[in-house]
Amino acid sequence: MLKDFENYLKNVRKYSLNTINSYISDINIFLEYLHIQKLNYKDVNHEVIRSYLKYLDEKKYKNSSINRILSSLNDYYNYLTKCKVTKYNYFEDINRPRKEKRLPNFINxxxxxxxxxxxxxxxxxxxxxxxxxxxxxxxxxxxxxxxxxxxxxxxxxxxxxxxxxxxxxxxxxxxxxxxxxxxxxxxxxxxxxxxxxxxxxxxxxxxxxxxxxxxxxxxxxxxxxxxxxxxxxxxxxxxxxxxxxxxxxxxxxxxxxxxxxxxxxxxxxxxxxxxxxxxxxxxxxxxxxx
CATH class of the missing domain: 1.10.443.10 (Intergrase catalytic core)
Known part of the structure; x- marks a missing residue:
């Protein structure tokens, strides 16, 4: 299904190659986590997602990176739900961590x-x-x-x-x-x-x-x-x-x-x-x- 989703991003959403690669990377990291936990991608629920967020926090991921990952996974599971591969997208219910307010650095x-x-x-x-x-x-x-x-x-x-x-x-x-x-x-x-x-x-x-x-x-x-x-x-x-x-x-x-x-x-x-x-x-x- 991941390959189908990749084609969807390319042909339907018309996303750039960099954006698609970012999506696929985020999703693959999550799938690898599920594999380590001996879980299937269809087993995802609120508890699994909270456990994954804790894992990302322990790995010192920034809030901005976690928000991007959640966005990628939300879109992926929306796609799976529409394709009737999964019954419900639990990522829709997850609150996003507050984004750090950082002023952009610049040179004079x-x-x-x-x-x-x-x-x-x-x-x-x-x-x-x-x-x-x-x-x-x-x-x-x-x-x-x-x-x-x-x-x-x-x-x-x-x-x-x-x-x-x-x-x-x-x-x-x-x-x-x-x-x-x-x-x-x-x-x-x-x-x-x-x-x-x-x-x-x-x-x-x-x-x-x-x-x-x-x-x-x-x-x-x-x-x-x-x-x-x-x-x-x-x-x-x-x-x-x-x-x-x-x-x-x-x-x-x-x-x-x-x-x-x-x-x-x-x-x-x-x-x-x-x-x-x-x-x-x-x-x-x-x-x-x-």
Whole structure:
């Protein structure tokens, strides 16, 4: 039934590959737990679920991760119930743990420039050009890393300086890039013209000239940030947070930021207003000492 559910997510719900993989991973972990407990997936009831939640808590899972797992299992058992494989979905009755309120971490412009300075030291001209463009696109557009690695050259409008991207739930949106990214893009594309490329349609390539992966970007950003000796650990998502914070700090309307980030709900974007308010508070405390 799990394979059927996977096909349902792909063909009916139209979920992205990353989302489907997350669902399947969550479900497989639960099925493995049931196997250890000598239980069948049809044996699930409130008691079994509470026992599993206790197990996750003991394994130090964060509330946000537990909520995601419960959501995956709820959808799976909804599917099983509709297919009449199980009689009732007990996950519907389970209260979700309260989500931790964490402000997103971000870097300021001077810290971002220190990342570019590290990339400028790269001796391989192709990798230097690619990494400069990659950093600028992430910082300049707020794209998710999964969206960035799937950028196709045909979806770049050089005249409008815009990119059509495929976001969560296979929803398309348009993002825009500035003049720095425009120049980095031209340099990078010029270098690509003399290379025998395998995945020609994709913008970002690895050193073997095939499509750059999400994991590859995460490793790259982490490595660059370590060399830059920044005050915090940097991930691709940090650059997304930084984009949103910069936009709001510079007076951009929150609904425009929501659209650019591809957030379904305005409340998701709203967390960045807390970040900008905290920046204002810190500046006030530094300036107004009594």
């Amino acid at each position: 412009y001077s810290e971002y420039m220190s990342l570019l300075a590290i990339v400028e030291k790269e001796e391989n001209e192709f990798l230097k050009a690619r990494n400069l463009l990659l950093l600028e696109i992430l910082f300049d557009t707020g794209l998710r890393v999964s969206e960035a690695v799937n950028i196709e050259i045909n979806n770049i409008n050089k005249k409008e300086q815009s990119i059509k991207v495929l976001g969560k739930g296979n929803k398309e949106r348009i993002v825009y890039y500035g003049d720095y990214a425009k120049n980095y893009l031209e340099d990078y594309l010029n270098l690509r013209r003399n290379i025998n490329i395998v995945d020609k349609e994709y913008l970002f390539l690895n050193k073997n000239y095939t499509r750059l992966t999400r994991r590859g970007v995460e490793y790259l950003i982490s490595d660059i940030s370590k060399k830059a000796l920044l005050r915090q650990k940097i991930s691709p998502h940090t650059l997304r947070h930084s984009f949103a914070t910069e936009m709001l700090n510079n007076g951009c309307d929150i609904r425009s930021v929501q659209e650019l980030l591809g957030h379904k709900s305005l409340s998701t974007t709203g967390i960045y207003t807390h970040v900008t308010n905290e920046v204002v508070r810190q500046e006030y405390l530094k300036a107004f000492k009594r």
